[in-house]
Amino acid sequence: MNQKNDNIFALDIGTRTIVGAILERDEDQQLNLKASQVIEHQNRSMLDGQIHNVMEVAEQVKKIKKNLEEECATTLNKVGIAAAGRALKTVKSSHQIDFKSKKEIKQEDIRMLEFGAVQNAQQELASHENQNTANGYHFVGYTVLESNLDGIKVESLLGQSGKGIEVEVIATFLPRIVVDSLLTVIREAELEVEHLTLEPIAASQLVVPKQMYNFNLALIDIGAGTSDIAITEDGSIIGYAMVPVAGDEITEAICENYMVDYHHAEKIKRQLQTEDAVTMTNILDQEEEIPSSNVIDKIEATVDELARLIGEEIINLNGSQPQAVMCIGGGSLTPLLEEKLAENLDLPQARIGVKDIENIDRVTGEIEELAGSQAVTPFGIAVSCYENMNRANFLDVEVNGDRVHLFTLTEPRVADALLAAEIDLKALKAEPGMALSVEVNGELKMIRGTMGEKGRILLNGEEVDIETTITQGDQLVVELGEQGKAATGEIRDVVPELPTREVTINGTAVEIEPIYYMNGKKVGAETELEDRAEVTYDILQTVGEIIEEILELPTSKIRTKTITYTLNGEEKQYQRQNYQIVLNGEDVDLRAEVDEGDELVIEENEAELLTIADVIEQQDIDNDLEIIFNGRKIEVPNLNQKLLKNGQTATKDDLVGSGDEIEYKAGGIRLNQLLNHINYDISNISAGKLKVKKNGEEINFTEQLIDGDEVELYIENSAQDQREEVKKEINKTDSLVQLKRKLNQKINN
Template sequence: MASLEQADQKVVFGLDIGTRSVVGTVGYMNDGQFNVIAQCVEKHETRAMLDGQIHDIGKVGATIKVVKEKLEQQTDIHLTDVCIAAAGRVLKTVRTTYDYEYVDAHDITEEDIYNLDSAAVEQAYSEFIKNNTSDLKFYLVGYSVMHYYLDGYQIANLEGHNAGKVSVELIATFLPDDCVDGLYKACERADLKVANLTLEPIAAMMVAIPDRFRMLNLALVDVGAGTSDICVTDDGSITAYGMLPIAGDDITEIIAQHCLVDFNQADEIKIAASHNDKVDYVDIMGLNKTISSKDIAKIVKPKVDEMAKKAVDEIKRLNGDKPVSAVFVVGGGGCVPGYVKAIAREMDIPEERVALRGEEVMKNITFLNNDGIERDSLLVTPLGICISYYEEANNFIFVSFNGVQTKIYDNGKLQVVDAAMQAQFPNEDLFPKRGQELKYTVNGKERSSRGEPGEAAIIQLNGKPADIHTKIRANDIIEVTPSTAGAPGKAVIEGIPEFKTKFNVNVNGKNVEASRFATVNGQPSTPLYSIQAGDEVKVLDYNTAEQIAALMDIDINEDTVIFVNNERGNKDTPVYENFKIEFKAQEEVIMDYYKDFPSADEVAISQENEESYESTEDGRLVEDADGQLSFDDLPDDDGSQKEEQVVVRNILAHDLHVTVNNEPITLHGKADYVFVDIFDAIDFDLSKPNGRAIVTSLNGATPEYLQPIKEGDRIEVYWK
């Protein structure tokens, strides 16, 4: 039994749980150099895994336990925590960019960067859930930061900089729950706790493509037994991930069918053919057989070409439908003869730009015990799993969220909001919700009033008050009461900006300032009216005469006559800015009319003068067809005949007989008469009111004061 504890020795234990075998590595990091203490490889006795996914948890767990025990014997260290990598045919990725702007300039801290990353991951997860059409439940298994931005400019590290706006662009990766859950349960069968989980392409990238090479547009293909894991780099970061469910086992199956052997023996033939010219084997009939490596290469060539084509197609898809500059191949499946050349051919790049990576990329790795360890491409991913522990230190933990057991990808800085996101708790139920927005129109244009904010979610962590940023740990109990919505939006007429403006009008010779009025859905409204959803509000650019009268405390009655811009109006006549409006009593209107009207005596004198002029002996009065009179044949001063005619209007004053208040009345001295002329002929003193208003009637109808009257009309005039 091991005498040393893993925690005390500060070593990392990594497992590459592959489709055909489990590779265990124990080592530690020192001054940027990873030191390998021990390694162990154990093949699965049966096909307990297919396409990178565990099908038989018990058998895989048993294989893991064998590897663990052998490594404990080699190191004398009791291994309890393990780092693993996930793969699967259903890898999903989301690429997203998240921006955050500070109110004031701010010095960026490590915590700020973590919060920025977390917000971006949450955004990526929301986008993934929104677009996920499958019935599978996915878990976030990792993310890679592509770029940070400081005030819009790309920067390598935000920490310490003073910024107003920061951004992060990252790729988040998701796998179905059964892929992740199977790995955890298999490790539990071997009495191991998962200390860190990464993706296989991320692990392979740690070793195969150092940071200094990631400025180039490169692709890495990790060809295992069950899956081909792909990642692409460009501009200093990993830009995309992909997985294909086609790899070394597909070639093994072809060999098994051709040679008539079981799967495990076919796998041995495949491996031996990559190192020897001929391979001896015994088929299921018990016959001894020999096959050359060239024959095997011919047999598997169609499948190798298919694998290469699918890998290149996926690389191009991940790289924006264009080829990369070079391709690195790792993993046992990549050792199959012809695969590297097929990749170069399909990618249409020189063969020297596609290489199988092995010992040459392990310069920062020291093997303290060289017994039986071959430094080839098969070790790239197992070593990368160990190194990723120091880069990521991530894991899954379980918490209770509103009574539901929830598994969360642990990056060491988990908060309540992360658990809520993983439990698919609605984001809007965490934060105060505004009440319903009030939408209406003002003068045909849409307006809205925002609702009031409600109360934030009530969060309890292990029975104590908490908030969304409270840190959480394994087995925490989280209870969240959803946030509430606030009061709906509201607005009143008097709060509308257009309604608050005033305009000038002239009322009875005085300039005054008038307020606006409004209608709602075509009906007049008061300033205190509460606007309802869908209301059509119109702020009028005028007042009616009645509204102006109310403003000036003028009483409009039956005796009131209204003039707007010197035109007769009524109480509904609109009065716009800078208009002139007058309110007069009827008798005032009559008096104004007579003020400039000629008297009967003046008319008589004028008529006598005209008659005298018509009887002049020096000329002859001629009447034309229109009834106009003119002097004709008048001599000029020099005795000559006058050429031009002088037109004289025929003003024929006559009497008019009407009945007023049942009394016959005769009007004199005018050629034409209007209604107000009767006041010259009757005893009716307009200056001394004998009632509230004057009632007038012309032949039973209400007349205008300037309405013409004719012979025999019946008129009534009296005070009321």
């Protein structure tokens, strides 16, 4: 006879005992216990919830199966089981997606975000386990802890609008060795796994109803070898943990204190809560009756240590004390445990409770060999199996030609297969090529890469998304998205449009263009950009900039020389530039601005020296004298001037330096020098006495004349024609003087 469809076979394989139960569904979808069997391990074939002797455990499972089949007159083919929570690994991880611009958040965006966080958790788990991949673990589920939109926490991202989304999840993983050993035991017992869940999940489905998940609760399943912890908050189970101490530590404390064997100590432990005294026989076959209170005193330190370790793990997992603690499992009946947990968690003892199966309305019946709290896990396995009966959680699929073995706690989907095959879900997105960023005159500029192509997932030849359900033997082909091309660009792409001007430089038309530099090196507008380069540009505006860039003449070489001296006691300055700069006909300096159409002339000055002659000429000192000779104005040289430099006689060719003191005074001309200068030959006058007057007064031929003097030369007592003769001679000599002066000027020029 085959197993009836309305019967559920649940198997709880624990450290000390194996519990088998058959439950039957009624019309109200209630599960009623039909039969049960409890067998203790003969040897310690399981330690801390881990199967160490597969064949011994399988033999025990066969006995339970055979006994239940006989009791219920049925054949058991399928079974629901649970993996120990102590084997679970939980990893907190986050993932962030930034969009190019503000957009509405779709379900697809959220799925990619959450699975990206799960894959980050896989990588973190692999690194912590010192292995290259997470192949040693099954991913069994995740819970979203927090969602953020543009840095702000939100309850749900769906339908929101923003530029960036982030999620934090707690992902749960189960070692494959745990699953594999369980499957081997079931296979050896000639059974097929109908459903596999986790012990904390199975227990929480019974003792923590969904409507209580909003409370911050700690559920502790205290077994023989371990104490498994599950934390609920904000509507979900947020974490699992395990403490490798439990009821066995109490049993061993009794063994040590009273020298009894393990099985006898177990019996004594279970009697402490119900009997005033216990009878024990030690290894010397000595029997004595001991008050239960005495035994409790002996184990108090061990109970306190167990409570301390459980309390510390709860605080570590939850981040703070929970609102309440629920205890299940045989170890939860340990004397003093509730009080010690309350002390270690700083909670009122009323917030610590032991959940009994009697208080649960989804399952009816009692397993006679177990206390009510011990039946929570096997009954929870049955409920989980019932609720997930049509959801296969073991299946083999093919991903890109490779076989992948999946274990899921929910309906298997494409995403589960991709996670198991370690395919990066983010690689399905159309990733843009690398952007190129540069800094232009201090401002950040960016050129985006091209957009890639989105990847595809084919399920048995048809395109699907990651949420599509999969079944045994499905074939998946994953075509990853194509990366876009990296951005490229030229200088002209990141600088503004700048004007050019045409000017004339030393008679040649020159086009003045903007200048560009990249990382300090001069480049052209067509130069290809380098990522993260510093780009600067400038417009040549002044004469100095044009000289530097166009003529390639450093402006530092254009020097202005300044000489400070005194002339006749008055301080003077002389400035001369080694280059003469003329803009549109006017002398300018390097700061002058140049506009379109301007004419610029730049010439090198041959000399930069200053002579006394330059000083005199610069100060407009007149070197000639004007003398009125016999009624006619004539110009004659100033022959007797005084010229000193720093108190010493000097010539006009002497150089002048800073600090020199120049003294110049006109000395005039003597009468005989004047006559000699105008070539007046007094020997031609034959008769009479020659007379000379200066400004109406008679003088001799060596008299000094100065500018403006009137000189009259005549023969005393001569006839009028003699005076006329003198005038003719003067006119004649005057003409020669003027001719001589003109010739000298031409020669000098």
